[in-house]
Amino acid sequence: MDYVLQVTELKKSFRGHLSIGVHHVLDGINLSVPKGVIYGFLGPNGAGKTTTIKILGGLLFPDSGEARIFGRSSADRSVRRRMGFLPETPYFYDYLKGAELLAFMGRLYGLSPSQLSRRVPELLETVGLKGQGKLQLRKYSKGMLQRIGLAQALIHDPELVILDEPMSGLDPIGRREIRDLILSLKEQGKTVFFSSHILADAEMLCDQVAILVKGRVVQEGILEVLLGSEVRFWDVTLRGLETFSPPPGCSVLTHRGGQVLVRVESEAILQTLLDKARAEGASVRSVMPHKVSLEDLFMAQIPGGGP
Amino acid sequence: MSPVVITPRLTLVQVYAIAKNTFKEAVRSRIFYILLAFALCLLLFSFIMGLLAIGSLRRVILDMGLATIAYFSAATAIFIGIGLIYKEVERKTIYNVLSKPLSRSSFILGRYLGIMSVLLVNLVAMTLVLAGVLASVGAFTPRIFSAVGYIYLELMILSAVALFFSSVSSPVVSAICTVAFYLIGHTSSSIPSFLVPLVQSAFAKRALLLLYHLLPDLNLLDINNLVVHNIATAPGFAVRGVTYTLLMVAVLLLASSLCFKRRDLV
Numbered sequence: 126m127d128y129v130l131q132v133t134e135l136k137k138s139f140r141g142h143l144s145i146g147v148h149h150v151l152d153g154i155n156l157s158v159p160k161g162v163i164y165g166f167l168g169p170n171g172a173g174k175t176t177t178i179k180i181l182g183g184l185l186f187p188d189s190g191e192a193r194i195f196g197r198s199s200a201d202r203s204v205r206r207r208m209g210f211l212p213e214t215p216y217f218y219d220y221l222k223g224a225e226l227l228a229f230m231g232r233l234y235g236l237s238p239s240q241l242s243r244r245v246p247e248l249l250e251t252v253g254l255k256g257q258g259k260l261q262l263r264k265y266s267k268g269m270l271q272r273i274g275l276a277q278a279l280i281h282d283p284e285l286v287i288l289d290e291p292m293s294g295l296d297p298i299g300r301r302e303i304r305d306l307i308l309s310l311k312e313q314g315k316t317v318f319f320s321s322h323i324l325a326d327a328e329m330l331c332d333q334v335a336i337l338v339k340g341r342v343v344q345e346g347i348l349e350v351l352l353g354s355e356v357r358f359w360d361v362t363l364r365g366l367e368t369f370s371p372p373p374g375c376s377v378l379t380h381r382g383g384q385v386l387v388r389v390e391s392e393a394i395l396q397t398l399l400d401k402a403r404a405e406g407a408s409v410r411s412v413m414p415h416k417v418s419l420e421d422l423f424m425a426q427i428p429g430g431g432p
Numbered sequence: 433m434s435p436v437v438i439t440p441r442l443t444l445v446q447v448y449a450i451a452k453n454t455f456k457e458a459v460r461s462r463i464f465y466i467l468l469a470f471a472l473c474l475l476l477f478s479f480i481m482g483l484l485a486i487g488s489l490r491r492v493i494l495d496m497g498l499a500t501i502a503y504f505s506a507a508t509a510i511f512i513g514i515g516l517i518y519k520e521v522e523r524k525t526i527y528n529v530l531s532k533p534l535s536r537s538s539f540i541l542g543r544y545l546g547i548m549s550v551l552l553v554n555l556v557a558m559t560l561v562l563a564g565v566l567a568s569v570g571a572f573t574p575r576i577f578s579a580v581g582y583i584y585l586e587l588m589i590l591s592a593v594a595l596f597f598s599s600v601s602s603p604v605v606s607a608i609c610t611v612a613f614y615l616i617g618h619t620s621s622s623i624p625s626f627l628v629p630l631v632q633s634a635f636a637k638r639a640l641l642l643l644y645h646l647l648p649d650l651n652l653l654d655i656n657n658l659v660v661h662n663i664a665t666a667p668g669f670a671v672r673g674v675t676y677t678l679l680m681v682a683v684l685l686l687a688s689s690l691c692f693k694r695r696d697l698v
Contacts, residue, residue, distance in 0.1 A: 139698065182531035184697040202533045203438050210531035216524040218453065220460040232449035233532040235442040277528065 129285050129316045130158035130181070134190035137176055150176045152340040153190065158318055158333070163311050165327040165348075166320040167419075168337035169427060174320040175213050177337070178289045181318075182210045194285065206234060209278035213289040213320075215270060217262050223249065223273050224258030227280055234281035248276040253302055267294040275303065279310075286310060288319040292326050304330055328419040336426050343426045352417045359389045362410040363402045372397050384410075438533055446534045447542040454546020458512055459553075467511070468554060471504035472561050479565045490571035491660055497562040498576070498656040502583050505555055506614060509587045512550060513594025514606035516543045517692065526697060537689040540599065544685060547591050555584055579659045585677040586653045590614060592684035599688045599695075617650030652676055 137151040150173045158164045168174050179185040180192050181199050192199040195207055217226055227245045228238075236244065249258050252272040257265075265273065271294050278286055291307070292300045300323075307317050307330055321327050327334060328348070335345040344351060360378070363369070363385045371377055371387055374394035378386040385407075389395045399409060458464050478496030482489040517540070520526040530539065559580045566572040593613045597606035623644040628637050653673050655665055 139696075179527075179697070182527070184527055184530060186694060186696060202535060205531065205533040206438075210528075212524070212527040212531065214524075215528060217528065218457065218525055220457055221453075225456075229449055229453055230528065230532065233446050233529065233534050235445055235533075274528075 126157075127160045128157050129160050129195055130156065130164075130318060131193045132156040132177070132181075132190070133193075135177065135180065135187050135192055136189045137173075137180065137185065137187050150340050151180075151187070154337065154340065154342045156335055156342065156345065158316060160316055161311065161314055162332040163307060163317045163330050164319070165331035165334040166318060166337065167322065167324065167327055167334055167423060168320075169322065172337040173340040174337055175289055178212070178287060178320060181287055182212065184212075206281065207284045209281070209283035209286040211274045211278040211286075211288040211291060214293060215274035217270065217273065219263035220261065222259050222261050223254060223265070223269075226262060226273060227258075227277055230277040231280045236281060244280060244282075248279060251279075251306065252276045253299075268296060268299045271295055271299070271303075275306065283315070285316045285318065288317065290321060291319055292321060292323050300326060324418075324420045324423055334419070336423060338426055338428075344422065348419070351422060352419065354416065356392070356414040356416055357421075358415050359392075359395050360411075360413040360415065361387045361389055361395070361398060361402075362413075363387065363407040364410050366402070366405060366407045369402075369405065369407070372401055438535075442533070443535070443538055446532075447538050447545065450529070450534075450539055450542025451545035451549060454516070454543050455549050458547070458550040463511070464508070464550070464554075467504060467508050468557060471500055471558055474500040474504070475558060475561045475565060478562075479569070482569065489569055490566070493562075493565055493569065493571065494573075494576070494660045495656075497565065498579050498583075498659065501555065501558045501562065501580060502586070502654075502656065504558070505551060505583055505587050506590055508554055509547065509551055509590045510594050510607060510610050510614070512547050513591045514598050514603045514610060516547060516595050517599040517688075518601070518603055518606065521697060530697065536692050540595065540685060540688050540692060544592065544595055547595070548588065551587050551591065552584065555580060555587070573659070573662075575659045575662075578665075579656050582653045582655050582673060585673055586650050588677050589617075589648070589650070589653075589680045589684075592681045592688075596684045596688045596691075599692045613648060614650070617648040618654075620644055620647040620649045621651040623647075648680070649676075 133155055134153045135151050135155075136149070136153050138147045138149045140147055154173070154177065156166075166174055166177070176185060180187050181194065183200055183202060183205065186200065194204040197204045221229065224245050227248060228241045231241045231244065245258065246255075249255055252275050254269060254272050254276070257269065262270065262273070271291070275288070275291060278288065291303055295303060304326060307319070310317050331348050333346060334348050334351065335342050337343070365383055366385050367383055369377070369380065369385050372394060374390050375398050376388050378388055380386075387398060389398055395412070399412075402409060475497055478493050478500065481496055482493040485492045520529070530536065559576065562576060563572060566576065590610065590613070594606060594610045597609045601609070623640055628640050631637055631640065653676070655669075657663075658665055
């Protein structure tokens with residue numbers, strides 16, 4: 126398979142205050158990101174996501190192991206011409222205007238002034254900042270800074286985009302716009318590697334995920350395979366029942382004003398329940414199957430977070 | 433997959449972009465204008481002082497004017513220089529810059545050239561005011577331009593020192609170290625001229641001379657007194673001054689790059 130990003134046995138530790146004690150942040154992680162996918166790098170706070178991403182961006186140096194991007198070491202700056210990077214909670218030169226920042230970042234990638242005069246307004250529009258390019262960054266809101274951060278990561282039309290918590294600080298509308306933007310990057314054939322702790326966003330977007338806990342990858346793979354297609358339980362809403370005794374294998378969650386919400390553990394019992402309800406004159410309002418969610422998978426990996 | 437090459441042209445474009453951004457940062461900060469305005473006021477004040485000092489108008493204006501330019505330029509160099517790298521790391525703005533195909537050495541060089549362009553503009557503005565004041569009393573001498581040229585050489589060294597300390601320590605420590613360098617640089621020449629003749633022991637003389645050669649000597653670049661008293665510089669003075677400056681700057685920038693090259697940006 127054609128991998129654009131591969132991490133092998135990556136280890137990183139930091140010395141404590143006054144060089145006393147060593148804090149192991151990454152304990153030999155392995156990742157393989159194929160071309161053209163949206164890859165979610167998930168984990169609780171302090172798992173080592175930002176440390177890994179900083180190593181990929183050439184900001185930190187690993188103790189051992191390697192991170193290869195397009196087959197080259199992440200420390201090789203030539204790979205960064207094909208890669209866009211957004212650090213966590215991006216900080217920018219607040220004396221610059223939005224358009225000036227994009228032009229400055231574009232120059233660092235070697236874009237010519239004529240390329241920039243076309244690309245900058247185009248990107249401002251793409252990230253929803255049309256008309257805001259002449260505003261100084263110190264006047265930008267947190268959400269606007271996140272958007273301009275994304276724009277600077279895309280200024281040179283990279284093949285791989287690495288984003289650290291891209292949805293952080295955004296309201297629901299902003300999050301949706303960024304989700305749409307990430308999906309459109311995939312449609313353009315780009316690979317997106319992003320970290321997040323917002324599991325709902327990751328579940329909607331990702332083709333593949335890795336879950337990092339205490340510096341180790343505890344799950345990695347195709348999201349559909351990891352979650353499986355098996356239904357764990359069904360929630361059935363029935364109406365028109367003043368009293369109802371469910372068959373074995375079912376449990377009543379709520380019963381209010383003739384409406385009953387019943388949880389059913391298996392498909393065979395589901396049929397029995399529906400037959401019994403109809404026989405007692407109830408109408409079936411909804412039958413909701415529940416599969417394993419990313420949150421279930423995630424929580425099962427966290428010590429003390431399982432069901 | 434095809435490799436992407438970083439060409440020397442791209443490196444030049446990057447260094448220029450960093451320098452230009454550093455220039456913008458300085459000229460968009462209020463403190464730059466406050467320092468410049470204060471220096472310009474002092475230059476005009478030298479004119480008033482000159483009028484009060486009957487018979488030595490030219491000497492007083494030149495003396496005060498060049499000293500004002502030298503001290504305020506040095507203060508600006510230290511003030512901006514000590515935050516050049518540290519503030520970038522502290523404010524995390526460096527994450528976005530160094531995650532681009534930019535080497536850390538290019539970043540250091542760009543920041544350095546940026547501060548040198550700010551100091552050049554600063555120096556040109558103050559020199560034009562001094563030249564105007566001198567011309568208004570009919571005491572203009574083109575030698576002020578050479579004096580200012582030497583001040584700029586000193587600023588090149590001072591900025592490189594501030595940048596070096598900024599790449600390894602906090603602004604407060606950097607400021608203390610850079611000011612100490614400046615003071616030592618302006619007093620070290622008294623070792624061979626004053627201290628060495630005082631001691632009797634040959635060993636002590638040699639030790640003092642060795643110490644002198646290890647310390648910076650910024651008086652090698654100071655011709656303000658010669659210009660004030662209209663004394664010509666010795667032959668080879670300029671070559672020695674320029675060589676000394678370029679060597680010092682090269683060593684300091686190299687040291688800054690080496691210190692910064694493998695530093696983790698946590």
